[in-house]
Amino acid sequence: MGLPRCQPPLLLLLPAGQGRDLDARAKSERYRSTFQLPRDERLDGHTECTLWTPFNKMHISGQMFVSNNYICFASREEESCNLIIPLREVSIVEKADSSSVLPSPLSISTKNKMTFLFANLKDRDFLVQRISDFLQRTPSRKLTRNPLSPTAQVSPGTELSPSMFSLTPSPDSATDNNRLLFSDETTPTATQPLMCIFRRDSPEELTPKMAKEKMKEESWNIHFFEFGRGVCMYRTARTRDLVLKGLPDSLRGELWLLFSGALNEMQMHPGYYAGLVRESMGKESLATEEIERDLHRSMPEHPAFQNELGIAALRRVLTAYAFRNPTIGYCQAMNIVTSVLLLYCNEEEAFWLLIALCERMLPDYYNTRVVGALVDQGVFEDLTREHLPLLYEWMQELGVIGTISLSWFLTLFLSVMPFDSAVVVVDCFFYEGIKVIFQVSLAVLDANLDLLLSCSDEGEAMTILGRYLDNICNKQAASPPIPHLHALLTSGDDTPTQVDIFELIKASYEKFGAIQAGAIEQMRFKQRLKVIQTLEDSAKRSVVRAILTDTAFSIEELEDLYVLFKAQHMSGCYWGGGSAVERRDLSVPYLEQFRIDSAQFCQLFTALKPWACGPHSPILAQRLFRLINCSTDSLIGFKEFVTGLSGMYHGDLAAKLKVLYRLHLPPAIWPEEESALEATRYFTEETPRDKPCDGAAPGGPRIQEGAGNGRSETDEKSDSQDYRYHLRVWAREREGTKQTIKELTKMNQEQFIELCKTMYNLFSEAAGESELYQAIATVATLLLQIGEVGKQFARPAQRPCLCVGGRGTLDLAGDLLNDALKDRTEGPALEKTPLSEEEGQDDTSMSSYSMVSSGSLPGEELSDEAVLVSCELPGIPTAPQRPPEAEWSISFEQILASVLTEPVLVGFFERRVDIASKIVACKGQRVMERQVSSSSEQEFASSTS
Numbered sequence: 001m002g003l004p005r006c007q008p009p010l011l012l013l014l015p016a017g018q019g020r021d022l023d024a025r026a027k028s029e030r031y032r033s034t035f036q037l038p039r040d041e042r043l044d045g046h047t048e049c050t051l052w053t054p055f056n057k058m059h060i061s062g063q064m065f066v067s068n069n070y071i072c073f074a075s076r077e078e079e080s081c082n083l084i085i086p087l088r089e090v091s092i093v094e095k096a097d098s099s100s101v102l103p104s105p106l107s108i109s110t111k112n113k114m115t116f117l118f119a120n121l122k123d124r125d126f127l128v129q130r131i132s133d134f135l136q137r138t139p140s141r142k143l144t145r146n147p148l149s150p151t152a153q154v155s156p157g158t159e160l161s162p163s164m165f166s167l168t169p170s171p172d173s174a175t176d177n178n179r180l181l182f183s184d185e186t187t188p189t190a191t192q193p194l195m196c197i198f199r200r201d202s203p204e205e206l207t208p209k210m211a212k213e214k215m216k217e218e219s220w221n222i223h224f225f226e227f228g229r230g231v232c233m234y235r236t237a238r239t240r241d242l243v244l245k246g247l248p249d250s251l252r253g254e255l256w257l258l259f260s261g262a263l264n265e266m267q268m269h270p271g272y273y274a275g276l277v278r279e280s281m282g283k284e285s286l287a288t289e290e291i292e293r294d295l296h297r298s299m300p301e302h303p304a305f306q307n308e309l310g311i312a313a314l315r316r317v318l319t320a321y322a323f324r325n326p327t328i329g330y331c332q333a334m335n336i337v338t339s340v341l342l343l344y345c346n347e348e349e350a351f352w353l354l355i356a357l358c359e360r361m362l363p364d365y366y367n368t369r370v371v372g373a374l375v376d377q378g379v380f381e382d383l384t385r386e387h388l389p390l391l392y393e394w395m396q397e398l399g400v401i402g403t404i405s406l407s408w409f410l411t412l413f414l415s416v417m418p419f420d421s422a423v424v425v426v427d428c429f430f431y432e433g434i435k436v437i438f439q440v441s442l443a444v445l446d447a448n449l450d451l452l453l454s455c456s457d458e459g460e461a462m463t464i465l466g467r468y469l470d471n472i473c474n475k476q477a478a479s480p481p482i483p484h485l486h487a488l489l490t491s492g493d494d495t496p497t498q499v500d501i502f503e504l505i506k507a508s509y510e511k512f513g514a515i516q517a518g519a520i521e522q523m524r525f526k527q528r529l530k531v532i533q534t535l536e537d538s539a540k541r542s543v544v545r546a547i548l549t550d551t552a553f554s555i556e557e558l559e560d561l562y563v564l565f566k567a568q569h570m571s572g573c574y575w576g577g578g579s580a581v582e583r584r585d586l587s588v589p590y591l592e593q594f595r596i597d598s599a600q601f602c603q604l605f606t607a608l609k610p611w612a613c614g615p616h617s618p619i620l621a622q623r624l625f626r627l628i629n630c631s632t633d634s635l636i637g638f639k640e641f642v643t644g645l646s647g648m649y650h651g652d653l654a655a656k657l658k659v660l661y662r663l664h665l666p667p668a669i670w671p672e673e674e675s676a677l678e679a680t681r682y683f684t685e686e687t688p689r690d691k692p693c694d695g696a697a698p699g700g701p702r703i704q705e706g707a708g709n710g711r712s713e714t715d716e717k718s719d720s721q722d723y724r725y726h727l728r729v730w731a732r733e734r735e736g737t738k739q740t741i742k743e744l745t746k747m748n749q750e751q752f753i754e755l756c757k758t759m760y761n762l763f764s765e766a767a768g769e770s771e772l773y774q775a776i777a778t779v780a781t782l783l784l785q786i787g788e789v790g791k792q793f794a795r796p797a798q799r800p801c802l803c804v805g806g807r808g809t810l811d812l813a814g815d816l817l818n819d820a821l822k823d824r825t826e827g828p829a830l831e832k833t834p835l836s837e838e839e840g841q842d843d844t845s846m847s848s849y850s851m852v853s854s855g856s857l858p859g860e861e862l863s864d865e866a867v868l869v870s871c872e873l874p875g876i877p878t879a880p881q882r883p884p885e886a887e888w889s890i891s892f893e894q895i896l897a898s899v900l901t902e903p904v905l906v907g908f909f910e911r912r913v914d915i916a917s918k919i920v921a922c923k924g925q926r927v928m929e930r931q932v933s934s935s936s937e938q939e940f941a942s943s944t945s
Helices: 018-035 124-136 208-227 237-244 249-260 262-268 272-280 286-297 308-324 334-344 347-361 371-387 389-398 401-410 419-432 434-447 449-453 458-470 485-490 501-512 517-550 555-575 598-608 614-628 638-650 653-662 676-686 713-719 723-732 734-742 749-762 769-792 812-821 843-848 892-899 903-910 915-944
Strands: 043-053 058-067 070-075 082-086 090-095 106-110 115-119 801-803 867-869
Touching: 018 043, 018 058, 018 070, 018 082, 018 517, 043 070, 043 124, 058 124, 090 124, 106 124, 208 237, 208 249, 237 419, 237 501, 249 262, 249 334, 249 347, 249 419, 262 347, 272 308, 272 347, 286 308, 286 334, 308 334, 308 347, 334 347, 334 419, 371 389, 371 401, 371 434, 371 501, 371 517, 389 401, 389 434, 389 449, 389 458, 401 434, 401 458, 419 434, 419 501, 434 449, 434 458, 434 501, 434 517, 449 458, 517 555, 517 638, 555 598, 555 638, 555 915, 598 614, 598 638, 598 915, 614 638, 614 749, 638 653, 653 749, 653 892, 653 903, 749 769, 769 892, 769 903, 892 903
Parallel strands: none
Antiparallel strands: 043 058, 043 115, 058 070, 070 082, 090 106, 106 115, 801 867
């Protein structure tokens, strides 16, 4: 439903026009990123206003943002104050009386007794109406009273005392340590954070470190009292200062959920995790196999993951997420991050934190191609070049930056730092986002600047950085340290210097704190284009290498065809009825992921066809699609596509004619295009179900003719090794492929007429068009005569055999054609055995004889040893009778031999067609179509705005 428009300077609403849709999406993305909101949250509008802050008793200028589930505020000065108010927490929205001191005030109260006072709203009535509409549509909202009370008022200038704030979390936002977690009967279930169950032994007396931990807890309690607790807490610079000093273990899980936004998603989907656990139990997949392999490699040094309770909890969380998001499933490094989450959160909370990490805070990090991590690796290189230019040049020569950054980012330093130190980095990450990871990474390089510049190779640089990271310690940790697996790097005579993690974080903010989140997002956008292009180029090269030996196209031609094919697939996903997910199966090899339907194939074929087929192009395209299509969903992949075109472009005369011949036989021709009898015979006898699907190109991998012809398995394998080799040999040694050619089904008269029509259309706009038409007319006439003669002498009731010896064989139809060309005046062309006097007087006795080999080329002569042998059964008289009507048919060999008699046709089919020019024209046409589409969208947006 479109939002009502308002004039400036009223509430700014996002336009609904298609031309401005990208701008609206970008604003919503920035809104979600700023306030860590769910991915489906859509910004409705924003307006200037002021917010009363009771902690310093001031009105702060900023902007109010309204979406379908949240009201947010961001101060004009960065980090002065941010506020998030979920609509599910709102109990009252009140309009107060305006005054010169407080114009157009609006009060919003929540269920936990917190009240927020906004003022200086330009269009307060409209804003209140929008909030009212969203409140009524808020899911699982239980209203005990009207949320909009027109009679209730707040006096202008009223000060809000700290007593109005809730000192404890609301029931909905409190951490439920008694949440039920599902598992099988023999597996224990973790009902609280594993850190609470597996406490490391600590001294009973109060040590200085424990006293420091108590002071942190007290500082946060004071902060909760002044700024509120839970989702609606005021987030200021003081909040960030407390985070940088380290979170207390007792509050770490709660604050991670709060700052990451995972708490919002968990409260909006109660019972979701439990349902996923139930559904995923007992189901096996590739992801579950990988999870099982990595379970015992997840923080094995911690006691929580040295027994079945912790392992089972980790298994359930990872399996539930793989079941929820099969696109990601499971990726290495997810087990390390999830095991740390389970130490401070129960299973459901760890599950929602994992969702926040994988889908919002570290997008595209955890997948098979780690696109997000590669993007941030490029961003880190740009930041290093900007802030540490000397080191950047040297590290580029060593090739170290890309190697170190990937492991740092994927595990948030958890795999390269001691646990107590790395968890402090995770604290800052959940509050500040990826910015902290970049800052700490730059600080690590800066601290080792001199040592790295003196390195001679990559291994030495990696050792220096590994030792430095391994010796970063947390001097404030109250619990005994956990042994670190990278301690082996510190072995040697020199005792490394320990580095305090808080000093490192402080240095990162002092030296690199000027890095802005907005600048990082811009750099991410630029790097994403580079990374995706690099990955696509790599995938394209892999696809081309996989099918290069199966086609006659060059590498450059295959790459260009792949680009066009993929673009056609993507346009079909965008404009067609099916989604990209339905057409693209990520579980199959990359070569088979992109597919197109018959309509898209027709568009590509029309643009790339080697001959000018005129109005016959769509028909020819449909037949070629049916010939190469082997799937049940009527979609073809890139391999079938190039296989279908290869024979037309790079085949010789015989190969091109063979393609055209097969385009007029089933399955290329629809049954309704021929008689029902012919369709039944072809589909049941000539094309059995268990025979591999044929392609159109002689060099294609799917053209495996000859199944069931009686050849041995060894011969089959030999013939399929390199079909192009046999095509070249065929011109010199025709005997090598006689059997393959004879496997082609004979063509009936209707199909032959269709083939002639296709031939006529091929020659339109061709050089020497009239000569080509005359030549094909001559060939067609000759073939019709051959078919008629063959029909007269194909008597199923009486079929004697001709035993042939010597150097060759000849089809009877070809022999009779020779007689016809000689006007039947020179006598019969065949020598026959003497017949009995009775048989010699029978004019129809000629029809009782045929040839053993009916597939030889016309024009061959029989040897002197050729002998006719009657196949009539002895003792059974042959009474004169009218034989049944035979069917008209013609073979591929006869068509090929007839075409060879016309040099004009031979030259036409032997002429090489350049596909490069066709590809360039097709790309230009697609560019024009995009321009026209963009113009149409702009016109549509202008007319609707």
